[in-house]
Amino acid sequence: MKTRCCCSKRYLLAFFSLLVSVGSILMSVSLSSCSSSVKSSLLLSADSLMEIYPDSALSILESISSPQKLPRADRALYALLLTQARHKNYIALGDDSLIKTAVEYYGDKKKSVRAAKAHYYWGATYGEKGYTSFAVDEYLTAIRLMPVRDEFLAMIYDNLADCYEKDDLYDIAIEAYRQAYQILEGGSQQTYPLRGIARICLLQNKKDSALLYYQKALDYALVEQDSSLIGALYHDLAMVYNEKKDYVQADKYVSKAMIMQGEDAVNVCLSKAQIMLNLNKLDSASYFFSKNIDQLNIYGKAVCYDGMHQIAKKTSNPQLSSSASFLRLNV
Template sequence: MEARPDSALFILESISSPQKLPRTDRALYALLLTQAKYKNYIPLENDSLIKTAVEYYGDRKKSLYAAKAHYYWGATYRDMGYTSFAVEEYLTAIRLMPVKDEFLAMIYDNLAECYEEEDLSSVAAEAYRSAYQILKGKSEQIYPLRGIARTFLLQNEKDSALYYYEYALDCALADQDSNLIGALYHDLAMVYSEEKDYIQADRYISKAIAIMDYNRSFNACLLKAKVMLNLNKIDSASYFYCRNIDQLDIYGKVACYDGMYQVAKKKGEWKVAAENIDAYKILYDSIQVIADNEELNRLMDKHQLEEHKRVLSERTKILIGSLIVAFLSLMVICVFSFMWNDRKRKKRYIALQHELTQKRVDTMLLKEEDVSESNKELVNKKMSELREQQFQLCVSVFQNTDYYSKMEALEKATPKQLLVMRNLRAEMHAVICKTFIDVMTNLQECCPTLTHDDLFYCILSKLHCSKTVIMELMDTTSDALKTRKNRIKNKMDAGMFEYVFSIDNL
């Protein structure tokens, strides 16, 4: 592709059924075929081929293939005459380039040319400078240097243009690149001609014609003719105007006929002058028609671009509106769900409190009953059941508080997180004691010698809390817990101890 793009194009076009390739190979084929056509100066008339590569490689992740796909899409748009779309794709290609290399410099160079076409000389100069920064010290640096000089010339800053043209010429002379040397001699002659320094212009344009191939010297000869006319060397001017007139495009021919009209007028050859001015007017009218068509195409392109932007803007507004409506709807649903769940939780909490109060009443009534020897065992059994029911109700009440989830968080916390959550210790201690007051009272009645900390430890054990959580909530050590457990064992009967410490957390 780099050394022999014509051979690359031949090989790619010899593939009989590219549409049958796997998707990855089909995308690479589309990219390479577009690249080969571009390098062989074959006009890219539509973007259907390169879009296959663009759609596959995307525009979100930095990748050389993605950057190349968007660059050649931009080149296709440029060949189609859609300069603004080309600029957009070149900018995307720059964003996707993973490294700063010669290819990135080429993108900047083409982007600058697009800006020049849109009469944005200062912006073009910045793009050329970006390309130069990448190529600085390499032989390819001549191209962005020449571009920078041209932008200064377009802004009528001729001294700066001369500086950069001469700098580029020094680089070209060092590399012995005859094509670039001839082109830069022509550029310098053009600047000196603009400065009306026709002696210097003649010196440089003569060097350019001497070094250029015949097919590259047409415009140089036209400039030489203009310089000779301004130096009043009529015969030389006439010679160079007539030398390549048949090989010039319509714009060059217009300049030639205008120059030959000036020459004939100075010579007093009025018939020849009239013929030349007539030819000039005919061609000039044709140029005006071409310019009008180009302006019409430009306006149509601008209209299409504005229409495209309008459609995108409307779609964006619809999308934003939909997202806002969806967000607000989601917020309403979330608020409603939260309120409904909170109301449901509060109802549940109130019902549990009522049930717990009823159990307290039942316990008090059972205590006040006259207990005979015959039904003492039945009363004790009922009392045990009531106490267990009270405990389960207290557990349910505790589960409906925020501190239950905080206790679960303590169970899963790392040592570092435990340090942060240590400020919750006092609050959780108070809430647990308040919620399980009935259970603690029952235990106190059964074992009057139990202290408050003993009772709190019994509740935590009954809740199956881990040793780490118990140590955190009681602010104690493992050895102290073992000692407390042994002391509690001596204060309780075996049945009660088994009931409280049915799962040994230590």
């Protein structure tokens, strides 16, 4: 659900002096009650760039020498911002020693955005390591500490829902997605929790409800003209119709997904193959099963070989059937 944009380091160099000069102004409008004790204008500049230019924020933070010598408030903000910048730039967070500096400083008693962010990113660190229950605890703490209902709170609910979904706690997961949607309703990000709700409905075998929420999400994505999300939702709808055995509708939506994402989108291509097989269009099914097979993981390859085996049986081709069976057994 995060929006990540990047700018070049040339931008950073061109405006660096300006950002530093307005540090005192940024200090007065910072989001945390602790900001008044932060002395580093570099930290405040990085903070101001974080949402739109996380790569530039990361460059500023990495330029700070000897962060261990910073005053305590600055060290806490540095730890929080560096963790946040790494996360936004898809860099593994590693152990939790860095973010714990922020957690210990901001605490878990008084509501503040920075306290909430510290616990959220501690949860994200746990999540990366697969410690879902610990991640859930930190996300719940972050929710409790948030003083406002905004997009960041919605993002916490979204990640909390993802944790519950991984543990097959679908009823709790769907409520978390609904909380996120209530916050985002009417805004540009509302599509994401709707898609989450739809996915949970499908996992619960509530196919009609899944169609309803996917279609609603698609309507909003079309308004926003978000091409990548539109393509993903076309694929989602194709999968639901395939589950409902409405293969004509499934083909309609998977074809739209392929137009948006291209035939090199391996998951869409595999779905197209399965739908063609269900429509008994065996030549097309064989083409799409074979097209991107080398790019698939072991599970995707197994689906391909199983599909090829079914095609071989339907076309009475024992040689192809034997080859597919051998490959399937040796995936």
